[in-house]
Amino acid sequence: MRCNKCGAELLKSDFCPECQADVTFYKRAAAASNVYYNKGLEQAGVRDLSGAIESLKMSVLLDKTNIAARNLLGLCYFESGEVVEALSHWVVSKNFRTVGNPAADYVAEVQSKKTDFDEKAAAARKYNQVLENASNENYDMALIQLKKIVSQCPGFLKAQLLLALFYIEKKAYARAERALRNVLKVDTGNSMARRYLKSIPKNSRESSDKTVGNIPSFLKDDQKSAEGAQRGPLSGNDVIIPKSEKRMAGSGAFSLLNILIGLGIGAALVFFLVMPARDRLVANGYEETLQNNAKEITETGDKLAAAEKKVEELTKTNDELQKQIDGGEDGDVTKLLSAVNQYMSGDSEGGAMTLAGIKNSSSLQGDAKDVYGQLKEQLGDVSSEGVFEEAMAAFNNSEVRRASTLFESAYEVDENNEAAAYYAGRCYQSMQDTDKANKYFKIITEKFGDGEYAQEAQEYLSANGA
Numbered sequence: 135m136r137c138n139k140c141g142a143e144l145l146k147s148d149f150c151p152e153c154q155a156d157v158t159f160y161k162r163a164a165a166a167s168n169v170y171y172n173k174g175l176e177q178a179g180v181r182d183l184s185g186a187i188e189s190l191k192m193s194v195l196l197d198k199t200n201i202a203a204r205n206l207l208g209l210c211y212f213e214s215g216e217v218v219e220a221l222s223h224w225v226v227s228k229n230f231r232t233v234g235n236p237a238a239d240y241v242a243e244v245q246s247k248k249t250d251f252d253e254k255a256a257a258a259r260k261y262n263q264v265l266e267n268a269s270n271e272n273y274d275m276a277l278i279q280l281k282k283i284v285s286q287c288p289g290f291l292k293a294q295l296l297l298a299l300f301y302i303e304k305k306a307y308a309r310a311e312r313a314l315r316n317v318l319k320v321d322t323g324n325s326m327a328r329r330y331l332k333s334i335p336k337n338s339r340e341s342s343d344k345t346v347g348n349i350p351s352f353l354k355d356d357q358k359s360a361e362g363a364q365r366g367p368l369s370g371n372d373v374i375i376p377k378s379e380k381r382m383a384g385s386g387a388f389s390l391l392n393i394l395i396g397l398g399i400g401a402a403l404v405f406f407l408v409m410p411a412r413d414r415l416v417a418n419g420y421e422e423t424l425q426n427n428a429k430e431i432t433e434t435g436d437k438l439a440a441a442e443k444k445v446e447e448l449t450k451t452n453d454e455l456q457k458q459i460d461g462g463e464d465g466d467v468t469k470l471l472s473a474v475n476q477y478m479s480g481d482s483e484g485g486a487m488t489l490a491g492i493k494n495s496s497s498l499q500g501d502a503k504d505v506y507g508q509l510k511e512q513l514g515d516v517s518s519e520g521v522f523e524e525a526m527a528a529f530n531n532s533e534v535r536r537a538s539t540l541f542e543s544a545y546e547v548d549e550n551n552e553a554a555a556y557y558a559g560r561c562y563q564s565m566q567d568t569d570k571a572n573k574y575f576k577i578i579t580e581k582f583g584d585g586e587y588a589q590e591a592q593e594y595l596s597a598n599g600a
Contacts, residue, residue, distance in 0.1 A: 182323030
């Protein structure tokens with residue numbers, strides 16, 4: 135694990151060995167992130183994709199640099215048919231670590247199958263149109279579009295669930311059950327699919343779609359014709375009158391002539407009617423193909439523009455989160471909350487040290503500023519005693535860098551602690567950091583001119599021309 139401020143390798147201590155930053159809260163968040171990652175890994179192993187997605191989302195929320203959790207979250211989204219979400223997480227993962235990251239292989243694999251990606255992206259756009267039609271109560275059009283989406287991308291679980299909901303509303307329970315079973319084959323722990331399945335009456339699952347009213351009309355006509363075939367014997371006007379012998383004479387020649395005339399008429403119809411119609415159909419087919427190709431090119435351009443915009447937004451979000459972790463205003467609020475929790479749990483010294491780590495208290499606004507003032511008033515004496523004693527112990531053990539941080543913290547919490555300011559200057563003097571040493575020795579001469587360390591501080595400033 136590395137420090138979130140300077141990037142140094144962290145040890146068992148709660149302070150960074152390089153910058154001496156307090157990494158207790160960061161370590162706890164990273165440990166909790168790993169716990170959620172392990173839980174998501176177990177859920178994904180038994181194909182509980184929806185549960186794994188929730189666990190992994192919490193994991194990356196606690197530690198955005200958890201590469202393994204972010205990559206697995208992308209795989210779960212991809213398996214659920216949400217390719218765009220999967221790609222967004224893999225792109226973020228690549229930004230955090232470019233070398234030896236499986237996310238690069240995942241992105242390359244998706245890009246190599248461009249046709250499959252285009253189909254799934256188009257299905258996602260059509261799914262949004264379905265939701266819009268459903269919200270406008272245009273249910274028939276929404277159902278038609280949803281059936282097409284499911285036929286093209288059967289692994290799109292959200293579409294399968296919505297289709298099952300439409301079928302339940304129409305009381306087509308057998309079809310709804312089939313759609314829900316398809317979801318549970320991919321995501322065994324999908325709670326929504328199980329809830330929908332329980333709402334289907336058990337006695338209606340197999341017979342609801344097999345009603346007499348659903349028989350097409352042409353089958354009814356066939357039934358009528360079958361009934362007509364069982365008529366009784368012919369009688370009266372139904373009797374066929376046989377042809378006379380006179381008309382039968384020479385019937386062979388007339389039949390041959392009729393056949394030849396029919397062939398001629400058929401050839402003429404093919405030449406004048408069928409062939410032009412076929413040519414028109416071929417031309418229309420070419421034109422339709424060209425229009426579809428143009429439409430696909432336009433959609434691909436829109437998709438690439440949207441993907442680039444998504445990457446820019448994710449990069450901007452990453453930068454903002456990094457600023458917060460590096461000690462921005464939200465980082466100060468987090469430290470304040472941690473100090474309050476420590477104080478309420480009885481760890482006054484730990485709360486004072488955490489409070490001292492807030493470098494930019496003037497940026498706090500509203501309630502946070504009031505809480506900071508009240509907590510500082512409560513913990514001022516504790517800090518000047520407990521933190522100062524710990525700083526002196528580090529100073530005596532030649533841990534100069536750590537001691538300088540603790541002395542600074544003790545002075546920032548209690549600005550009347552003259553000794554903390556003096557020894558902070560001494561630490562920076564030994565580290566040959568003249569600017570910071572002059573800063574604290576000037577505080578001694580200007581604020582504590584009558585104190586016991588004023589003369590020594592003045593001698594140091596005079597020797598360094600300050």
